[in-house]
Amino acid sequence: xxxxxxxxxxxxxxxxxxxxxxxxxxxxxxxxxxxxxxxxxxxxxxxxxxxxxxxxxxxxxxxxxxxxxxxxxxxxxxxxxxxxxxxxxxxxxxxxxxxxxxxxxxxxxxxxxxxxxxxxxxxxxxxxxxxxxxxxxxxxxxxxxxxxxxxxxxxxxxxxxxxxxxxxxxxxxxxxxxxxxxxxxxxxxxxxxxxxxxxxxxxxxxxxxxxxxxxxxxxxxxxxxxxxxxxxxxxxxxxxxxxxxxxxxxxxxxxxxxxxxxxxxxxxxxxxxxxxxxxxxxxxxxxxxxxxxxxxxxxxxxxxxxxxxxxxxxxxxxxxxxxxxxxxxxxxxxxxxxxxxxxxxxxxxxxxxxxxxxxxxxxxxxxxxxxxxxxxx
Amino acid sequence: xxxxxxxxxxxxxxxxxxxxxxxxxxxxxxxxxxxxxxxxxxxxxxxxxxxxxxxxxxxxxxxxxxxxxxxxxxxx
Numbered sequence: 001x002x003x004x005x006x007x008x009x010x011x012x013x014x015x016x017x018x019x020x021x022x023x024x025x026x027x028x029x030x031x032x033x034x035x036x037x038x039x040x041x042x043x044x045x046x047x048x049x050x051x052x053x054x055x056x057x058x059x060x061x062x063x064x065x066x067x068x069x070x071x072x073x074x075x076x077x078x079x080x081x082x083x084x085x086x087x088x089x090x091x092x093x094x095x096x097x098x099x100x101x102x103x104x105x106x107x108x109x110x111x112x113x114x115x116x117x118x119x120x121x122x123x124x125x126x127x128x129x130x131x132x133x134x135x136x137x138x139x140x141x142x143x144x145x146x147x148x149x150x151x152x153x154x155x156x157x158x159x160x161x162x163x164x165x166x167x168x169x170x171x172x173x174x175x176x177x178x179x180x181x182x183x184x185x186x187x188x189x190x191x192x193x194x195x196x197x198x199x200x201x202x203x204x205x206x207x208x209x210x211x212x213x214x215x216x217x218x219x220x221x222x223x224x225x226x227x228x229x230x231x232x233x234x235x236x237x238x239x240x241x242x243x244x245x246x247x248x249x250x251x252x253x254x255x256x257x258x259x260x261x262x263x264x265x266x267x268x269x270x271x272x273x274x275x276x277x278x279x280x281x282x283x284x285x286x287x288x289x290x291x292x293x294x295x296x297x298x299x300x301x302x303x304x305x306x307x308x309x310x311x312x313x314x315x316x317x318x319x320x321x322x323x324x325x326x327x328x329x330x331x332x333x334x335x336x337x338x339x340x341x342x343x344x345x346x347x348x349x350x351x352x353x354x355x356x357x358x359x360x361x362x363x364x365x366x367x368x369x370x371x372x373x374x375x376x377x
Numbered sequence: 378x379x380x381x382x383x384x385x386x387x388x389x390x391x392x393x394x395x396x397x398x399x400x401x402x403x404x405x406x407x408x409x410x411x412x413x414x415x416x417x418x419x420x421x422x423x424x425x426x427x428x429x430x431x432x433x434x435x436x437x438x439x440x441x442x443x444x445x446x447x448x449x450x451x452x453x
Contacts, residue, residue: 219399
């Protein structure tokens, strides 16, 4: 039985480690072979990028060697997939190698495409890559006053990131002693300050308290980096001195190039987590087209379900459970407070008031994450 | 020939049916339609408001057994 996992991010790594433990006996006996292919030898903790942008983490803290996170029985190779041949149960990699599989799990994630918005690359900062987060931190440290504006493109990883960033901007400039010289302008594409109802209900009065101004129904159309104006589809405009964008995202190029899903989002059964039309192909994390949050949290819980099911199918012939839509996301509400959102397909989100203890739990989790991806937490 | 795509966003909360609609509008052609299925009654108001503001077309909104079927046509 050949199990092939594509993608060494949160979902792929948890899946590999979980399977390695559940199928340890079968792997030792040579009945199961477990392979993980990734485009990188490094594993990045993406939620840490927000902290890098505000000087609370340094870039080196975001990375571990992927090999150091994996059980030794996982055959790990840095050799990204270039061709998928699902009809033949095989993939081809950059090195030219062909990998045949019995079970495939695609966990390739998502990428930012700021170039989709005219002027965004030239005129806006972001915190969705190491380079972007480091540059944004420098700009924030150099900023002396004026308007810091945010615009949000869809879809994007981490739905609460725009709100978190606004609260952290407020505390950042307070700490620098120049909050009174800074106008914080939040622009959001739908008719509430956040698309998730309970986040919007909580954030709006908090924005008012913090003096964060906001405009809803602002769908970013283009950025003029010379005039420093961002224009909306609705015909409005926002002048800025520093623009922070949540860039638009797509799935990985290899997914689009191999026509596995429009926009790089693979059509996936929201319960079984199998690719539509391919019962031996699982898809987890940001690469799916399932309408759940694109977060490490969803990837984590999906990976656990898929690992249990693959192991059970191998051992008993039947899967054991379905993904219930579970997501658990911390939401930073500033420098020293945080809350969280937890929900699934049945249970509505129920935001608790922010507290210091949840913030410190999040700070601790920034380190505990490495235990999660080892499949232990 | 305009196409119609169905987007099942029932029982999803974050980022929610309207955001899923917006993301999927990027993937269809002008003239194509998206039918969003939503169990969130707020969508019945939120989607038309977004559609009108951005300049697309509302085709219909119907509720069947607690599920809203909201059809939008991409106009630009």
